[in-house]
Amino acid sequence: MNILFAVSEAAPFAKTGGLADVAGALPTALAEQGDKVYLFLPLYREISEKYPELKAVAEVAIPVGDKQFKGKIVSFASGSGERPQNLKIFFIAQDEFFNRPTLYGPAGDEYPDNAVRFIFYCRAVMEAVRVLNLDIDIFHAHDWQTALIPVYLQTLYQGRPGYRGGSLFTIHNLGYQGLQDKELLPLTGLGWEEFTFERLEFYDRLNLLKGGLVYADKLNTVSRAYSREILTPEFGCGLETVLTERRKDLYGILNGVDYREWDPSCDPFIENHFRPGRMAGKKVCRKKLAQTFKLEDHPSLPMIGMVSRLVEQKGFDLILPLLAEVEKLAARFVFLGTGDPGIEAELKKLARKFPQQIAFICAHDNRLAHLLEAGADIFLMPSRYEPCGLNQMYSLRYGTIPLVRATGGLDDSITPFEAKICHGNGFKFKQYNLADLKKTMVQALDVYNRPRLWYRLRANAMRCDFSWAKSALEYRKLYELIKQEMS
Numbered sequence: 001m002n003i004l005f006a007v008s009e010a011a012p013f014a015k016t017g018g019l020a021d022v023a024g025a026l027p028t029a030l031a032e033q034g035d036k037v038y039l040f041l042p043l044y045r046e047i048s049e050k051y052p053e054l055k056a057v058a059e060v061a062i063p064v065g066d067k068q069f070k071g072k073i074v075s076f077a078s079g080s081g082e083r084p085q086n087l088k089i090f091f092i093a094q095d096e097f098f099n100r101p102t103l104y105g106p107a108g109d110e111y112p113d114n115a116v117r118f119i120f121y122c123r124a125v126m127e128a129v130r131v132l133n134l135d136i137d138i139f140h141a142h143d144w145q146t147a148l149i150p151v152y153l154q155t156l157y158q159g160r161p162g163y164r165g166g167s168l169f170t171i172h173n174l175g176y177q178g179l180q181d182k183e184l185l186p187l188t189g190l191g192w193e194e195f196t197f198e199r200l201e202f203y204d205r206l207n208l209l210k211g212g213l214v215y216a217d218k219l220n221t222v223s224r225a226y227s228r229e230i231l232t233p234e235f236g237c238g239l240e241t242v243l244t245e246r247r248k249d250l251y252g253i254l255n256g257v258d259y260r261e262w263d264p265s266c267d268p269f270i271e272n273h274f275r276p277g278r279m280a281g282k283k284v285c286r287k288k289l290a291q292t293f294k295l296e297d298h299p300s301l302p303m304i305g306m307v308s309r310l311v312e313q314k315g316f317d318l319i320l321p322l323l324a325e326v327e328k329l330a331a332r333f334v335f336l337g338t339g340d341p342g343i344e345a346e347l348k349k350l351a352r353k354f355p356q357q358i359a360f361i362c363a364h365d366n367r368l369a370h371l372l373e374a375g376a377d378i379f380l381m382p383s384r385y386e387p388c389g390l391n392q393m394y395s396l397r398y399g400t401i402p403l404v405r406a407t408g409g410l411d412d413s414i415t416p417f418e419a420k421i422c423h424g425n426g427f428k429f430k431q432y433n434l435a436d437l438k439k440t441m442v443q444a445l446d447v448y449n450r451p452r453l454w455y456r457l458r459a460n461a462m463r464c465d466f467s468w469a470k471s472a473l474e475y476r477k478l479y480e481l482i483k484q485e486m487s
Contacts, residue, residue: 001479003030004136004165005039006125008118008145009103011261013051013089014044016103016364017309018255018390019143019172022222025258029472031087038134040125042098042117043074043091053077054091060127064120065187069094071120073128090132092124107338115180115208119187122148129162136165138479143171144178147212148188151200154215156189166482168475169216171209173387174230174237175313178208202238213242217482220251220475222388223409227252235385251478254412255388256468262373262394269370274399276462282374282399289375292368293334293359302331302448305376305400307369307391310339310347315382315405318437323350326357330445333380335360336372373398378444382429382437386410392426396461402426403444405437413466417447422456425464 009015011024027037041047048054058073071094083089092098097117105111126149129136141149150167157163185195185206195201200211213219221227229235231244243250261268264282265275272288274281289305290297297303308314320343323333335347335358347360361368373379379395381404388409392402396413404410406428417424427444429436447453 001035001137001476001483002135002165003027003035003037003138003140003479004125004129004134005037005140006122006146006149007039007041007142008121010039010041013041013047014103015366018388021258021390022172022255023142025256025468026472026475027087028084028258029256029468030476031084033469033472033476034086035476036086037088038136039087039089040128041089041091042121043093044103045099045101047091048093048099051076056093057090058128058131060092060124060131062120062123062127063189064116064123069096069120071124073124073131090128092121092128094120094124097121115178115184116187118145118178118208119148119184122146122152123189125149126152126157126163130160133162135162137483139165139167140479141167141169141212141216143173144176144209144212147178147208147210149212150216151188151190151194151211151214155194164486166217166486167215168218168220168478168482169212171213171219171221171230171387174209174235174239175385177202177210177237177239180206180208182206210239210242213239213246217485218249218251218478219243219246220253220478222253222255223412224252224254225411226385226387226408229385229408253471253474253478254409254466255390255393256471257390257393257397257466259397259467262370262397264374264398267370267374269367270374272374274374276459279399285371285375286377287375289334289371290332292371293361295332295334295359296356298332300330300449302377302445303334303375304331304378304380304403305334305372306336306380307372308335308337308339308381310337310343312340312343313384313386315384315432315437316340316343316346317384318382318432318434319380320346320350321434322437322441323354323358326350326354329357329441331357331378331441333358334372334376336363336365336368338362338364373400376400377448378403381405381410382432383407383410384432389413393464393466396425396464396466399458399462401444401457401461403440404428405432406430407432413464417457417460419447419450419453422453422460424457425461
């Protein structure tokens with residue numbers, strides 16, 4: 001099967017969050033199972049600087065409203081790199097749109113022309129199919145940045161030679177919808193007949209993500225629980241009616257983990273490797289983590305870590321009040337991330353107030369993220385909602401026990417530890433409130449202070465397998481269903 005995979009970021013090329021990890025691993029897993037995959041990305045500045053060997057293979061001229069923008073399709077030389085031979089990677093180059101310091105905008109903000117940038121990108125990907133003479137069975141688009149691709153397949157490109165394939169639209173986070181002023185609609189090349197409640201209109205605004213929900217042949221989210229949650233007003237972000245109408249076409253497929261990168265026995269970002277039965281390296285990683293965050297390492301006090309975008313969704317309206325009473329907890333906390341300036345300021349303030357128990361590094365640092373996963377004892381993820389989450393699955397492999405709220409992929413992947421029968425792989429609370437978080441934290445600290453139980457829990461966690469091979473098979477079944485229903 002020939003699959004076009006269009007996304008706004010993918011590891012190791014450009015990354016701001018979990019979407020990049022998925023887009024870096026799933027195409028590889030599909031290619032390894034025999035499919036031919038064409039991965040398309042914008043050529044951001046950081047990519048062109050990191051890979052100067054990229055060469056232009058074709059040019060495109062894209063109309064955006066009444067203007068024409070020229071771009072290039074660039075790629076690696078044939079056979080370069082360690083990727084599967086049937087995975088081809090293409091980048092859309094357009095300096096005015098993508099040669100910028102960051103992917104989407106300064107920290108905590110967005111570029112004002114992001115809609116224009118990704119309208120151009122979607123049209124350029126569609127034109128690349130023609131220019132490169134690709135024969136595509138499935139167009140797989142992700143989140144609002146590429147949501148116009150399923151729309152274009154059934155409007156501007158419908159019936160054209162080379163565009164017979166079906167489409168899948170994956171919702172990684174329904175909270176980000178690409179909402180725009182309706183006056184931008186002509187820039188898409190679509191007519192005003194598309195600006196209706198049944199299509200792209202959303203409270204008199206243009207909703208790009210909604211286009212993907214309406215026009216894609218099938219939809220999926222990145223966990224089974226999230227696929228159910230988004231049908232409710234609490235999690236549907238105003239689109240629950242649209243999603244309910246498409247319920248029969250909506251699936252949940254839990255993301256996987258690329259264990260070539262996230263495995264403590266071979267992690268390229270840590271020096272002291274470990275695995276079940278040989279855990280000395282984890283103790284060394286913990287010491288290094290404490291040194292890096294300028295905390296004393298006391299084995300009797302668990303190191304509780306968190307790597308996250310600093311946004312309210314991740315549970316910081318619970319975490320910050322918890323930390324304000326940190327002296328009541330026999331633990332140390334380390335935080336790594338960037339995001340909301342208000343949350344950054346509060347974490348810095350708390351770290352100054354409790355320097356023996358709280359440390360915060362305001363940065364996006366992949367190497368340090370790996371060290372935190374390897375060195376921490378408990379990983380904190382009390383999210384208000386979490387479509388999938390990957391860090392809880394990374395943490396399991398590193399013997400770093402997740403403490404999560406039962407939502408989305410966190411609910412699907414974490415089973416509460418039952419001390420009497422030593423069953424389960426983490427700690428989980430259901431109601432989104434401070435009292436339940438505190439109660440679960442106390443439970444986790446109690447188990448940590450009972451070494452026999454903690455070792456059993458850690459062994460349970462490290463045995464978990466969330467590799468991409470299983471998830472890729474589920475995606476392939478969904479692709480086959482799309483293809484079958486189109487024939």
